Amino acid sequence: MTWRAWHFGIPIRMTSRITQMEAPDYFVDEQVKGPFRRFRHVHEFSEDAAGTTTVDRIEFAAPFGPIGRLVEKLVLARYLQRLIETRNRHLSGDLTVE
Template sequence: MPVAFVCRTRSAMSPQELFDLSRNIDAHVGFMTKSRERAIAGVTSGLISEGQQVTWQAWHLGVRFRMTSRITRMDAPTSFTDEQVRGPFKYLRHTHEFRPDFGGTLMVDTVEFAAPFGPLGRLVEKLVLARYMQNLIEKRNGFLVSPVPPALDAEP
């Protein structure tokens, strides 16, 4: 059974603006500088769309990894889902929803994942990964709803 959690973040942006920012490869890289994350294959810049994939290379928890994810479902501008195709997890699905909310947007992220390695993986999920992943998504969302970084401000 996978680990699951939900993060809710409010923003003054419109659903369309936040939808596009959330699937912007450059915004993701801008947030993930601490883990030296970069897109190395597939869509490596700009907006990613349904059916497209991206391969990330990064350092998390002191370990270098590569992960390829694909946008498996998209209903612009209300939601999209990305799923791991190859990578460190046994299973990973991240559903992004964008709901109009008092003149802005409520962004709801639902993340489900399972670690490999059977009982040992389940122990790592409970002790480390669940907290680490939720913290990562919460910080990412805070970054996205803060004033737009100058590097992204120039995009059309």
């Protein structure tokens, strides 16, 4: 799957592939082409009396060596966490857009 989005005012294009799946418990998608040196996203699902819970685990590495690692720590880790949290609120219907 290839998607396009704007992040930090820059158009980003990323192609990922599902590399593992064990329905209905989890699936893993990994970048095959895009802005990261490495990007792996594990989507885990569990059910209980309240419904389905989703847990996202993201492993990534930025390009550009030491500068990329600094950007990971200072900006990207927090940005990606907020992005996933916002997406999950939207998917659950808990997001109010003004």
